[in-house]
Amino acid sequence: MKNEFGMLKRKIILQIIFILVLTMIIGYIINYTLIDGMLQAPFADWFIRFCEDVLQLDYYAAQNAYRILFQQNKHLWLAIGLIILLLVIFYVALSRFTRYFILISTGVTMLSDESDKEIRLPSELEFMEKKLNTVKSKLEKRAKDAQEAEQRKNDLVVYLAHDIKTPLTSIIGYLSLLDEAKDMPVEQKEKYAKITLDKSYRLEQLINEFFEITRFNLQSIILDKxxxxxxxxxxxxxxxxxxxxxxxxxxxxxxxxxxxxxxxxxxxxxxxxxxxxxxxxxxxxxxxxxxxxxxxxxxxxxxxxxxxxxxxxxxxxxxxxxxxxxxxxxxxxxxxxxxxxxxxxxxxxxxxxxxxxxxxxxxxxxxxxxxxxx
The missing domain is CATH 3.30.565.10 (Histidine kinase-like ATPase, C-terminal domain)
Structure with missing residues (x-):
């Protein structure tokens, strides 16, 4: 089981490492390009103007507010930004992980719907694909076997019903002859009686087969060792x-x-x-x-x-x-x-x-x- 999940675990670990590296790179770019780089002065000018125009602060008060809020707390803002960025990237990555469950769920749905299509999953879920297709093949075989057994049973019941008529017709025929011909020779009576008895045994056998079919469908095997x-x-x-x-x-x-x-x-x-x-x-x-x-x-x-x-x-x-x-x-x-x-x-x-x-x-x-x- 560990080996089966190995490829999937490796891919997930690689994706997590990729997320961390990507977050660090983006954080580095934001820090040195935007915060400490080319956007530092424009952002400072915009914030000072905002304080002067909206908050009605003088230039020195606005500059001091910028220094206290941003310059002295640069690392805090950077950490907050990285956390938000990490959450966004992790959410995107989690959506990719849930794709595996969606694909497996689709495969299970194909099993329950008895779809004729073969179940396909990504290479890292190849072991799961094989198991689902194996289960699918077994279920299809069981359904086919059950259908064939049911058809054989139905055919057999029809055959037995037809076969019952033959000995029953003979029994009625020979008994009618014995009943009608009162003066029939003893040897002939014995012959007809013997034939009637044989046909009766055959009829009993056929009827027992009907009961055997019913018993087999209903019984459960309980052992008394x-x-x-x-x-x-x-x-x-x-x-x-x-x-x-x-x-x-x-x-x-x-x-x-x-x-x-x-x-x-x-x-x-x-x-x-x-x-x-x-x-x-x-x-x-x-x-x-x-x-x-x-x-x-x-x-x-x-x-x-x-x-x-x-x-x-x-x-x-x-x-x-x-x-x-x-x-x-x-x-x-x-x-x-x-x-x-x-x-x-x-x-x-x-x-x-x-x-x-x-x-x-x-x-x-x-x-x-x-x-x-x-």
């Missing part, structure tokens, strides 16, 4: 997701170095792992293995989820932790949720003081979670 056995949590996670792994011939392998204990919110951390694991299952190849590993590195615990599948494009990889962003752009796929799972996981980990990231190539995709021990 406790000691957690990470080994047990990840092993339990792999077991619980077996019904999702089995249909595609997938399996999960948990590899943990030693016994790992962390201090965190168990419920919220489980939600993080659930969201990452569900994403890994959805985008893994059939008959592939999802590797889950954990280890302590200094004061951090690092958990990784590695799956084999199609690589995530770099432009999408940068956005997967944003609100309402779905990796699968097809709105009607079973894997395409509300686009909140990874965004929620990211916010929970950040609330714990950790971080979450992802890398992807043609061989595998790796999600890495770093969280402090306590």
């Amino acid at each position: 406790e000691a957690i056995n990470l080994n047990y949590m990840l092993l339990q996670l792999a077991d619980e997701f077996y019904p999702l792994l089995a249909p595609k011939g997938q399996q999960a392998v948990v590899n943990i170095q030693g016994d790992i204990q962390i201090f965190a919110d168990a419920n919220k951390l489980a939600r993080v792992f659930n969201n990452i694991f569900k994403n890994a299952i959805a985008y893994s190849d059939d008959n592939s293995t999802i590797d889950i590993s954990a280890e302590n590195v200094m004061d951090q615990t690092i958990i990784t989820f590695t799956n084999r599948g199609k690589a995530i494009p770099p432009q999408k990889l940068e956005m997967i932790f944003e609100k309402f962003y779905r990796l699968d752009s097809s709105r009607s796929t079973q894997t395409g949720g509300a686009g909140l799972g990874l965004a929620i996981a990211n916010e929970i980990i950040v609330a714990h003081g950790g971080s979450i990231s992802a890398t992807s190539n043609d061989d595998n995709t790796v999600f890495t979670v770093q969280i402090p021990h306590s």
Whole structure:
């Protein structure tokens, strides 16, 4: 901070020195040119005439008054003149100093008005110019991100509303057939009942996504930390997701170095792992293995989820932790949720003081979670 203000302080000091030198020079000129120089006699003659004509003094009395008032108090008058001169020059200089505040105020106004113009300040305020432009860029990016997230949310709500009609129409259709065809064969009834149940599950999933959007907008993350056995949590996670792994011939392998204990919110951390694991299952190849590993590195615990599948494009990889962003752009796929799972996981980990990231190539995709021990 001291270095940032260095140029400004140097310029102000130079201006103050300039003011003092200028005042001394002008005072010198006034003293030796006007008071002791060419104007001394004319001023004395004018003052004596003024005393004779206006004050009705004789010549000797007027001359004596001039000597007492001016000649004997020359230094006092000079000091008074210099003080007045200094005040005038200082006022002019102060007006120049306040220009800096006016320029900074103008820059702040441009921030509040969301102006498209770049903020420009004098060279001695270059550090302030950079900071204001940095804040301006961040605010513009946040506004753009918020607008894009809102647009994605609105699009998603429209898509979900449209998608709800499909399973609902099927449910009504199959139930109508079951109601109308009383003599329908048992095998066909079972088939229609199975289809109706599947469509009902899909409808429930879509409705839950609507609620998830609302919860995400309203909730604030409050942590309730406790000691957690990470080994047990990840092993339990792999077991619980077996019904999702089995249909595609997938399996999960948990590899943990030693016994790992962390201090965190168990419920919220489980939600993080659930969201990452569900994403890994959805985008893994059939008959592939999802590797889950954990280890302590200094004061951090690092958990990784590695799956084999199609690589995530770099432009999408940068956005997967944003609100309402779905990796699968097809709105009607079973894997395409509300686009909140990874965004929620990211916010929970950040609330714990950790971080979450992802890398992807043609061989595998790796999600890495770093969280402090306590």
